[in-house]
Amino acid sequence: xxxxxxxxxxxxxxxxxxxxxxxxxxxxxxxxxxxxxxxxxxxxxxxxxxxxxxxxxxxxxxxxxxxxxxxxxxxxxxxxxxxxxxxxxxxxxxxxxxxxxxxxxxxxxxxxxxxxxxxxxxxxxxxxxxxxxxxxxxxxxxxxxxxxxxxxxxxxxxxxxxxxxxxxxxxxxxxxxxxxxxxxxxxxxxxxxxxxxxxxxxxxxxxxxxxxxxxxxxxxxxxxxxxxxx
Amino acid sequence: xxxxxxxxxxxxxxxxxxxxxxxxxxxxxxxxxxxxxxxxxxxxxxxxxxxxxxxxxxxxxxxxxxxxxxxxxxxxxxxxxxxxxxxxxxxxxxxxxxxxxxxxxxxxxxxxxxxxxxxxxxxxxxxxxxxxxxxxxxxxxxxxxxxxxxxxxxxxxxxxxxxxxxxxxxxxxxxxxxxxxxxxxxxxxxxxxxxxxxxxxxxxxxxxxxxxxxxxxxxxxxxxxxxxxxxxxxxxxxxxxxxxxxxxxxxxxxxxxxxxxxxxxxxxxxxxxxxxxxxxxxxxxxxxxxxxxxxxxxxxxxxxxxxxxxxxxxxxxxxxxxxxxxxxxxxxxxxxxxxxxxxxxxxxxxxxxxxxxxxxxxxxxxxxxxxxxxxxxxxxxxxxx
Ligand SMILES: Nc1ncnc2c1ncn2[C@@H]1O[C@H](COP(=O)(O)OP(=O)(O)OP(=O)(O)O)[C@@H](O)[C@H]1O
Ligand SMILES: [Mg+2]
Numbered sequence: 178x179x180x181x182x183x184x185x186x187x188x189x190x191x192x193x194x195x196x197x198x199x200x201x202x203x204x205x206x207x208x209x210x211x212x213x214x215x216x217x218x219x220x221x222x223x224x225x226x227x228x229x230x231x232x233x234x235x236x237x238x239x240x241x242x243x244x245x246x247x248x249x250x251x252x253x254x255x256x257x258x259x260x261x262x263x264x265x266x267x268x269x270x271x272x273x274x275x276x277x278x279x280x281x282x283x284x285x286x287x288x289x290x291x292x293x294x295x296x297x298x299x300x301x302x303x304x305x306x307x308x309x310x311x312x313x314x315x316x317x318x319x320x321x322x323x324x325x326x327x328x329x330x331x332x333x334x335x336x337x338x339x340x341x342x343x344x345x346x347x348x349x350x351x352x353x354x355x356x357x358x359x360x361x362x363x364x365x366x367x368x369x370x371x372x373x374x375x376x377x378x379x380x381x382x383x384x385x386x387x388x389x390x391x392x393x394x395x396x397x398x399x400x401x402x403x404x405x406x407x
Numbered sequence: 408x409x410x411x412x413x414x415x416x417x418x419x420x421x422x423x424x425x426x427x428x429x430x431x432x433x434x435x436x437x438x439x440x441x442x443x444x445x446x447x448x449x450x451x452x453x454x455x456x457x458x459x460x461x462x463x464x465x466x467x468x469x470x471x472x473x474x475x476x477x478x479x480x481x482x483x484x485x486x487x488x489x490x491x492x493x494x495x496x497x498x499x500x501x502x503x504x505x506x507x508x509x510x511x512x513x514x515x516x517x518x519x520x521x522x523x524x525x526x527x528x529x530x531x532x533x534x535x536x537x538x539x540x541x542x543x544x545x546x547x548x549x550x551x552x553x554x555x556x557x558x559x560x561x562x563x564x565x566x567x568x569x570x571x572x573x574x575x576x577x578x579x580x581x582x583x584x585x586x587x588x589x590x591x592x593x594x595x596x597x598x599x600x601x602x603x604x605x606x607x608x609x610x611x612x613x614x615x616x617x618x619x620x621x622x623x624x625x626x627x628x629x630x631x632x633x634x635x636x637x638x639x640x641x642x643x644x645x646x647x648x649x650x651x652x653x654x655x656x657x658x659x660x661x662x663x664x665x666x667x668x669x670x671x672x673x674x675x676x677x678x679x680x681x682x683x684x685x686x687x688x689x690x691x692x693x694x695x696x697x698x699x700x701x702x703x704x705x706x707x708x709x710x711x712x713x714x715x716x717x718x719x720x721x722x723x724x725x726x727x728x729x730x731x732x733x734x735x736x737x738x739x740x741x742x743x744x745x746x747x748x749x750x751x752x753x754x755x756x757x758x759x760x761x762x763x764x765x766x767x768x769x770x771x772x773x774x775x776x777x778x779x780x781x782x783x784x785x786x787x788x789x790x791x792x
Contacts (some may be wrong), residue, residue, distance in 0.1 A: 201689055234786045262690020269789060273685045290690050330687055338690070 181341050181374055182208035182231055188241035189226050189397075200226040202397040203240065206341070208376055213368045215388035216378040222394040224378035225346050232344045232405030233257045234266050245341050262290055268345035270378075272327040274319040280306060281315040287337045292301045303332040309363055325356035332364065342374035349381050361387050381401065410671045411711045414765070418715025419722070422761060426651055426723035426751035427657040427731075432649045433752050436642055437613075440512050442576070444595065444635040444642070445607035446479070446616040447623060448495050452631045454604060458501075460487055460559055463602040464630065470606050471662040473626040477619055482509035485593045486604040489556040491536075491586060493544035500540070500586050502554060503595030513609050516574065516587065523548045523572035524629035532592050534568035537582035538575045554586075561596040566596055650704055657761065661768045668772030672704050676780045683780050684788025700780045704773035705766065716758055726751045 189201040208214060216224050224362040230242055231236040233249045242250050245264055252260055261267075273398045274283045281302050288298045302372045304316050309329040318325050327349060349357035361384050366382045377384075385391055440446065449470050451462040466468060467483050474481045484609040485504035490497050511517045516535075517525040526533055534554075536546060546552055548570055555565045568588060576582050594601070610619055616634040623632045636643040676683065683696060730748040 216508065229786050230687075241635075257691050258687060267688055269685070273789060275682055275685070287689055290692075303544055327535065334689070 178209040178211055180207050181210050182206065182376070183241075183243050184231070185241040186239050187227070187230065187242060188321055189223070189230060189235070190238045196346065201230070203321045204394075204397070204399055206392070206399065208297055209360075209375055210341075211368070211372045211374070212374050212390055213365060213388060214376045214390040214392060215385050216392050216394060217380070217385055218394035218400070220380075223397040224394055226397075227394065228344050228346050228376070228378055232267060233261050245372050259311055260286075262338060264341045266338060266340035266343040268331045268335050268343060268348045270320065270326065270347040270350050272314075272324065272331050273326055274330055274334070279316045279318050279335060280322070282313060283319070283330055284337045287334055291338060301337060302333075306330070306374070308336075308367070323356070325352050325360060328352060328360055329363065332360070336367070336373065342376060345375065345377035347378055347380065349379060349384055354381070354383060358383060376407065383391045410707055411714070413667060413713035414708065415715035415718070417660055417667075418712065418761065418765060419719045421657065422716070422719030422753060422758070423722055423751070424656060424666055425757060425761075426727070426753040427720070427749065428649065428652060429757070430749050430751040431726065434750060436645065439639060439642060440613050441609075442516075442519075442637050443581070444638045445513055445609045446613055446629040447474075447608050447619045448633050448635075448638050449606040449608075449623065449627065450604065450631045450633075451675050452629070455631065458486065458488055458604075460557060460599075460604075462596055463599065463604050464606060465602055465706075467601065467606060470623075470627060470630070473610045473635040474606070476626075477608075477610065477622055479610045479619065480509075480512050481606060481608045482506060483590070483603040484510075484605040484607070485499055485590055485597065485599055485602075487556050487593070487597060487730055491540070491544065492548055492553045492555070493550065495545045496543065498540070498543060498583075501584050502556065502593065502684040502731075503585060503587050504590040505587055506590045510587075512536065513607055516653050519574040520577055521575045523570065524588065525572055526641050528571060530571055532566060532568040532570050533571040533589060535572045535574055535587040537585065538573055539579065539582035540586065541570075543583075548573070554588075554595060556766050557594065564596055568592075568688060569697045571689070641657050648693055653757075657764060659769055661764055664765065664768045665772040668704060668708075668769055669775050672700060672773055672776035673779060675703070676700060676776050676783075680783050680788040681720065683783055687781075687783070688789060696781050698775045698776040701770065701773045708765055710771035712762055715765075719753075719760065723751045 184204050184206045187201055187204040187206075188199070191198040191200055204227060207249070216227065218224055226235070226384060230237050231244065232244075233244070236250055238276070241248065244260075247260065249257065273359070275286070278286060283303045284305055285298045290303065303312075303315070306312060309332055311329055313328060314322060314326060319330070322330070328351075331348075332343070335345075349360060352360065364375055365387055368375055379385060388405070391398060392403045422619070449464065451464055454462040464483075469480055471483070487502050487504075489500060489502055491500045505516070507517075511525070520535075522540060525535070536552070540546065543553060550570045551567045552570065553567050555563060556792050558564055577583075590603075593599070608619065610616075613635065616636070620632050620634040687693070687696060727750045729748045732748045734748070741754065
């Protein structure tokens with residue numbers, strides 16, 4: 178399987194505050210296409226920091242990060258935005274849908290940024306929303322949906338751009354465990370059936386149980402990396 | 408919503424004030440042109456320097472025919488400075504010898520009569536004096552003041568005139584300065600032999616005054632031909648002053664508008680930094696984010712603009728029709744030849760200028776908030792709950 182994410186001796190030091198924080202202290206990591214990987218670890222261990230750097234939202238202090246073979250640490254801001262748009266799907270902890278847009282529009286919007294044809298946008302939006310089980314909520318705005326439903330829209334939105342992989346920072350943290358479970362089931366199904374690569378961080382043991390690879394971070398370093406057979 | 412209302416109100420009040428001041432200025436200018444300066448005047452080249460009787464127009468008939476070629480309404484005047492005296496008092500005045508029919512058509516002097524009549528009864532040496540003069544000299548209809556003048560030959564003559572009418576220009580300066588007698592009475596007194604001092608003409612439109620002047624100039628070499636702005640330079644000054652005031656007032660309002668827009672849009676950007684952060688995280692280019700905030704601002708302006716313009720247009724036209732009576736508040740206007748009833752007015756071009764100014768202002772005001780929006784860093788913007 179091909180490597181989509183590769184980091185070498187990745188370090189991140191937050192130096193804005195009085196005491197610099199060494200959030201990542203040399204992370205070596207490879208993620209292959211089709212993985213369903215959980216990043217776990219105690220609070221403050223650097224999970225969010227790692228995902229932000231992998232996602233091109235933040236830059237490393239030291240070390241290398243390449244995504245799909247591209248060294249993204251050296252892209253300009255606008256190149257980075259375009260890179261994210263084409264290659265990475267994001268699911269955020271607090272959904273972060275655009276409140277004034279309907280479910281359909283939230284998903285379609287991403288493809289609009291990619292200049293896809295209207296026909297394709299509509300077809301893909303409908304199939305994605307059906308796929309995440311929201312075929313009947315297409316015209317609802319985020320405010321009219323439950324957290325679980327909103328997060329499903331967020332997953333559909335992340336998939337809409339046909340990214341190389343999807344990054345999700347604690348996607349289930351705001352959901353009750355039953356909803357979290359079914360969201361995870363849905364993600365797993367997409368991973369199995371369509372080979373979508375997922376990398377997500379979580380604290381939730383039930384979510385961890387479903388992961389096929391579990392990377393544990395402690396104090397900004399990889400403490401264990403466990404691949405499970407399903 | 409609040410911004411839109413505030414913007415619309417700002418636009419409205421600006422246009423309203425402008426309408427008011429343009430109304431005052433317009434009526435003052437029109438009044439002065441209609442009743443005093445006319446559109447063009449012709450004099451002997453030296454007459455302006457020194458209103459001496461000898462500086463006269465030798466061939467008034469030629470001037471008249473030139474003016475009639477342009478289809479202008481014309482009148483001619485013999486003008487002499489002198490003294491008017493009653494049994495009580497004497498005052499310096501300017502005596503104007505006019506042809507009542509022509510004068511009526513050009514300056515409408517008959518409309519200012521408040522007592523007596525406008526040279527209607529046949530009397531020897533009739534004279535029109537102002538209310539002010541009547542008061543100062545204790546003169547009434549049928550009184551006989553004596554007017555002392557210097558003739559063409561430099562001799563001093565005194566003649567009795569009979570008051571047949573009293574006018575009121577509603578302008579203290581004019582009321583104190585002018586008396587009117589008949590052209591044909593004054594001519595022999597001064598020894599004019601048909602010559603006159605001033606010929607005034609009025610056409611269709613005061614905007615054409617300069618054209619009239621240029622046309623007359625070429626036909627009347629050796630005479631001084633002037634448009635109303637040259638006859639009364641204060642009119643030109645008044646107009647420039649008005650334009651300056653308009654510009655200053657507009658700038659002030661636009662400045663306020665800019666700060667209002669910056670404030671509102673900054674709030675809007677900060678309120679939505681999470682959304683904007685997400686948009687940039689999922690791949691919206693900075694240029695597009697910038698454009699989005701700009702467009703939103705212009706959109707606000709484009710909603711507020713027609714509202715403000717429309718209300719302003721409605722108020723200005725309505726008040727323009729019914730007029731605003733300020734006589735209770737200001738006696739002062741009268742002394743400057745301004746009417747106490749003001750009819751606000753505003754040319755269509757002003758609405759267009761202000762509209763454009765608002766759009767430009769909105770664009771300028773939007774720049775800073777838009778820059779602020781693209782400087783947001785997605786990681787930080789999204790973390791904020
Ligand atoms: N912008 C920042 N400035 C300074 N320090 C930061 C910043 N972001 C994170 N940190 C610090 O870096 C370390 C790693 O933070 P990070 O958010 O990556 O941890 P995490 O594993 O995601 O934690 P959690 O499970 O609580 O989300 C922490 O000590 C945190 O305080
Ligand atoms: Mg975190």
